[in-house]
Amino acid sequence: MKIVNYFKETYDELVHKVSWPSAKDLQNSVVVVSIASLIIALIVFLMDLLFNAGMNLLFPAV
Numbered sequence: 001m002k003i004v005n006y007f008k009e010t011y012d013e014l015v016h017k018v019s020w021p022s023a024k025d026l027q028n029s030v031v032v033v034s035i036a037s038l039i040i041a042l043i044v045f046l047m048d049l050l051f052n053a054g055m056n057l058l059f060p061a062v
Contacts, residue, residue: 021029
């Protein structure tokens with residue numbers, strides 16, 4: 001009986017207590033996350049290039 005009560009309470013909370021974002025809010029969040037992800041990827045890429053150049057200076061290929 002506990003498991004049935006758990007699912008009833010879970011459903012009630014999801015339907016009546018959770019505030020779901022509007023479509024516009026969701027779109028804005030997707031744009032912000034996408035831009036932030038691209039910026040972070042660019043920073044990591046540039047760090048990798050810099051590290052690679054430093055390693056090539058310290059340990060040139062034979």
